[in-house]
Amino acid sequence: MINEKEEVKHVSYLDHQGEYKGIFAWIFSTDHKRIALLYLYAIVTFFFVGAILGLMMRFELAAPGETIVKPQTYNGLFTVHGVIMIFMVVIPGLSAVFGNFLLPLHIGAKDVAFPKLNRFSWWIFIVGSIMAILTQFLRHGPPDTGWTFYAPYSTTTGTSVILATSAAFVLGFSSILTGLNFIVTIHRMRAPGMKFFNMPLFPWSIYAASWIQLLATPVVGITLIMLIFERVFGIGFFDPQLGGDPLLFQHLFWIYSHPAVYIMILPAMGVITEIIPTFCQQKVYGYKAIAISSLAIAGVGFLVWGHHMYTSGMSEQARWFFSFLTFVVAVPSAIKVFNWIFTMYKGSIDLKPPFLYALFFIFLFIIGGTTGLILGSVATNIQVHDTAFVVAHFHYIIFGGMGFAFFAAIHFWFPKIYGTMYNIKMANIASIALFVGFNLLYFPQFIIGYQGMPRRYYDYLPQFQWAQVISTVGGVVLFIALVMMVTNLVRGAKKGQPAPANPWKGSTLEWTIPSPPSLENFDEDPVVKKNPYDYNS
Amino acid sequence: MSGTTPHITPYKTLGIILLILLVFTFITVEITSIHLGALTVTVALLIAGFKGYLVLTYFMHLKHESTLLKILVAMVFVLFALIVVITFIDYAFR
Amino acid sequence: MSNQVNHAHVHRDDEAQKLGMWLFIFTELLLFGGLFLVYSIFRVQYSANFHESSLELSVTFGVINTVVLLISSMSVAFALTAVQKGNYKFAMQMILLTVILAGVFMVNKYFEWGGKFHHGLYPGSDLMEFLDNGHHLFFGLYFFMTGLHGLHIIIGVILLLISYVKIKRGKIQSDNFMHLENAALYWHLVDLIWIFLFPLLYLIS
Numbered sequence: 001m002i003n004e005k006e007e008v009k010h011v012s013y014l015d016h017q018g019e020y021k022g023i024f025a026w027i028f029s030t031d032h033k034r035i036a037l038l039y040l041y042a043i044v045t046f047f048f049v050g051a052i053l054g055l056m057m058r059f060e061l062a063a064p065g066e067t068i069v070k071p072q073t074y075n076g077l078f079t080v081h082g083v084i085m086i087f088m089v090v091i092p093g094l095s096a097v098f099g100n101f102l103l104p105l106h107i108g109a110k111d112v113a114f115p116k117l118n119r120f121s122w123w124i125f126i127v128g129s130i131m132a133i134l135t136q137f138l139r140h141g142p143p144d145t146g147w148t149f150y151a152p153y154s155t156t157t158g159t160s161v162i163l164a165t166s167a168a169f170v171l172g173f174s175s176i177l178t179g180l181n182f183i184v185t186i187h188r189m190r191a192p193g194m195k196f197f198n199m200p201l202f203p204w205s206i207y208a209a210s211w212i213q214l215l216a217t218p219v220v221g222i223t224l225i226m227l228i229f230e231r232v233f234g235i236g237f238f239d240p241q242l243g244g245d246p247l248l249f250q251h252l253f254w255i256y257s258h259p260a261v262y263i264m265i266l267p268a269m270g271v272i273t274e275i276i277p278t279f280c281q282q283k284v285y286g287y288k289a290i291a292i293s294s295l296a297i298a299g300v301g302f303l304v305w306g307h308h309m310y311t312s313g314m315s316e317q318a319r320w321f322f323s324f325l326t327f328v329v330a331v332p333s334a335i336k337v338f339n340w341i342f343t344m345y346k347g348s349i350d351l352k353p354p355f356l357y358a359l360f361f362i363f364l365f366i367i368g369g370t371t372g373l374i375l376g377s378v379a380t381n382i383q384v385h386d387t388a389f390v391v392a393h394f395h396y397i398i399f400g401g402m403g404f405a406f407f408a409a410i411h412f413w414f415p416k417i418y419g420t421m422y423n424i425k426m427a428n429i430a431s432i433a434l435f436v437g438f439n440l441l442y443f444p445q446f447i448i449g450y451q452g453m454p455r456r457y458y459d460y461l462p463q464f465q466w467a468q469v470i471s472t473v474g475g476v477v478l479f480i481a482l483v484m485m486v487t488n489l490v491r492g493a494k495k496g497q498p499a500p501a502n503p504w505k506g507s508t509l510e511w512t513i514p515s516p517p518s519l520e521n522f523d524e525d526p527v528v529k530k531n532p533y534d535y536n537s
Numbered sequence: 538m539s540g541t542t543p544h545i546t547p548y549k550t551l552g553i554i555l556l557i558l559l560v561f562t563f564i565t566v567e568i569t570s571i572h573l574g575a576l577t578v579t580v581a582l583l584i585a586g587f588k589g590y591l592v593l594t595y596f597m598h599l600k601h602e603s604t605l606l607k608i609l610v611a612m613v614f615v616l617f618a619l620i621v622v623i624t625f626i627d628y629a630f631r
Numbered sequence: 632m633s634n635q636v637n638h639a640h641v642h643r644d645d646e647a648q649k650l651g652m653w654l655f656i657f658t659e660l661l662l663f664g665g666l667f668l669v670y671s672i673f674r675v676q677y678s679a680n681f682h683e684s685s686l687e688l689s690v691t692f693g694v695i696n697t698v699v700l701l702i703s704s705m706s707v708a709f710a711l712t713a714v715q716k717g718n719y720k721f722a723m724q725m726i727l728l729t730v731i732l733a734g735v736f737m738v739n740k741y742f743e744w745g746g747k748f749h750h751g752l753y754p755g756s757d758l759m760e761f762l763d764n765g766h767h768l769f770f771g772l773y774f775f776m777t778g779l780h781g782l783h784i785i786i787g788v789i790l791l792l793i794s795y796v797k798i799k800r801g802k803i804q805s806d807n808f809m810h811l812e813n814a815a816l817y818w819h820l821v822d823l824i825w826i827f828l829f830p831l832l833y834l835i836s
Contacts (some may be wrong), residue, residue, distance in 0.1 A: 113651065180658075182578070189647075202721055216661075218622075222663075226669070234759075237768070242767050302616060317627075318623075318630065551712070559698060566834065569835070585830050589827065593823070609653070611717040617660065621667075621671060622669055628676070628741055
């Protein structure tokens with residue numbers, strides 16, 4: 001029900017005048033939509049910082065031997081690149097930006113359950129991010145352990161490990177509180193008549209991801225404190241000379257960090273599940289399967305962490321167990337891919353930028369996922385563990401998966417968020433350039449990884465150079481495409497054509513209210529459809 | 538639930554639960570002073586589990602909360618138990 | 632799950648507040664869970680040393696602390712029942728009793744830890760370096776786990792004192808007591824953790 005005839009004057013949330021003025025109207029705001037944008041701008045900034053660090057690594061790797069930086073600097077580069085990308089971009093990314101903006105809209109609520117807690121989550125996200133960035137500039141030097149902080153190196157190296165792990169702790173707390181907020185929101189604030197199985201699938205994915213944020217993050221939190229205590233007090237949990245076990249750190253670390261990748265990918269899948277039916281104008285194939293598979297991925301995802309540790313010295317039985325469960329957890333993901341493709345069958349396809357990004361997502365996700373099976377199988381893992389193959393795999397799944405889903409999401413919900421439209425043609429061109437650059441950058445890494453190119457090495461045998469050069473070229477193309485994409489979006493936000501309430505003929509609740517929404521989203525309780533993907537009404 | 542009067546736990550119930558908890562505390566101390574070997578820890582943990590169950594059910598009011606909440610609490614303990622057991626698959630067979 | 636969800640106009644949702652606190656309690660359980668996991672691994676690996684080290688801990692202190700916390704759990708539950716019945720004065724007395732019992736716990740802790748420090752046994756001390764591996768790990772876990780628990784006692788006391796002030800100012804009523812209920816839940820969590828810490832640290836000798 002669109003509010004065409006307005007007795008209430010519609011003021012967009014962007015123009016709303018509250019008790020604070022200027023910048024404080026934003027950083028003290030408790031409006032989920034403003035908080036979403038605050039996260040968006042911070043995360044995009046951190047993403048570009050991380051991307052530039054990545055580009056520096058690519059220039060170093062363009063030739064064997066020392067090219068542009070010293071070895072110690074290179075170690076610092078891949079560490080901070082990982083810390084920023086993982087903790088400040090891809091883990092918060094989709095949840096904090098689009099979860100915040102869209103979740104209340106999708107369920108017909110006026111905000112999240114705890115708006116002040118939401119604001120606090122953003123504040124500590126910024127504090128943690130500043131702490132992480134500070135590690136680059138302090139006396140002891142940037143951490144050089146890799147973002148995984150494995151003992152014993154992390155407990156003995158002289159660099160700023162304590163500050164970096166403290167930063168990760170604070171960022172984790174932000175993640176926990178956001179997850180808590182979203183779970184309560186979904187349980188308590190759905191519009192009258194909207195049962196769990198009447199919700200769109202994006203809230204389902206946020207729900208599943210939020211549980212992981214809530215339950216897994218504390219484990220890495222306590223682990224990082226153990227690491228700090230090891231450095232400061234020598235408690236010895238991870239030190240063999242004191243009776244400890246370095247593998248225990250790896251267990252504890254991956255007990256969080258594996259579920260963490262599902263924090264990244266579940267909302268991504270949720271975004272794709274919104275976009276595909278919209279641009280095919282037909283309902284999602286297998287709604288219940290997709291909803292349940294989200295929960296299944298979250299649940300089983302807690303039990304597979306050892307597949308990061310096959311070569312570490314774990315027992316044989318542990319390797320069997322983790323490998324078996326890793327294959328099990330692939331099944332619900334595959335189910336989703338089938339459901340997306342069947343949704344498209346006989347649909348009325350409109351190849352707009354969100355849909356193009358969604359198609360790229362499916363392609364890249366399939367490559368990332370299937371190479372994950374090669375890694376998940378113990379025998380083949382031996383060959384490719386700690387090589388560039390792994391680097392290629394996780395970039396396909398995280399960047400190609402979550403990243404492209406993020407781009408898809410911003411292009412999809414842009415008109416709703418800003419009330420304007422970007423240039424469609426430019427967006428499509430940028431997306432194709434991104435796709436080309438991405439594959440140029442990462443595909444060769446599969447090949448040389450398989451052939452033996454180690455990861456986190458700044459030097460390598462000459463036989464790998466052909467691939468490193470192609471990758472570096474791909475990196476440059478990718479970066480230029482990213483700049484193109486963002487420029488197009490910024491221009492669209494500032495000077496784009498006004499966008500209608502429902503430019504894509506979507507059927508979920510956010511498209512029934514004006515673009516941009518008013519402060520409290522809905523003037524009255526929305527009419528809830530039993531099937532959220534009903535394109536005929 | 539904005540209309541139902543919430544359940545008020547009577548003082549007497551709380552007092553009885555405390556007594557049971559205290560009794561089992563003393564039982565734990567006595568039992569663990571007997572050398573039962575590996576069984577000692579199991580017994581101690583079982584009793585602690587029972588005490589924890591009482592605190593959750595009566596002090597934390599879980600007995601009168603929604604089925605959803607009961608399931609969630611159980612789920613968290615199951616998850617923790619699974620994590621411990623799975624980690625031991627590594628340590629037990631090294 | 633079709634709970635009657637509150638309309639946009641109602642600004643207070645007690646069930647949401649309660650669910651939020653339970654979710655936070657889950658995070659605390661997993662936080663301590665990581666330490667319990669480490670404990671269980673090393674206990675199995677160094678069972679003899681853990682037995683011996685546990686002898687250094689005073690079971691008497693441990694029992695007193697357990698009893699103190701259990702009574703404090705009851706007293707805070709009394710406070711909640713009292714508020715629900717409108718007995719605000721009794722509720723405030725019960726909260727104060729809970730806080731005093733927490734204080735007793737912390738004083739005991741101070742003496743326990745003080746005793747260890749006096750003997751040169753603290754994280755990073757020279758004596759610790761000389762201990763056998765299993766002993767070293769036990770005491771590392773002992774200080775870490777009881778220290779983290781003690782920190783949570785302090786947080787719990789702060790939450791309880793805030794509730795006390797709110798009752799005094801009339802902000803907590805018999806039909807509006809979520810703050811106290813949540814503070815009480817947190818306090819029970821602190822008790823719950825100790826119920827498991829106590830036997831594992833003190834009673835395995």
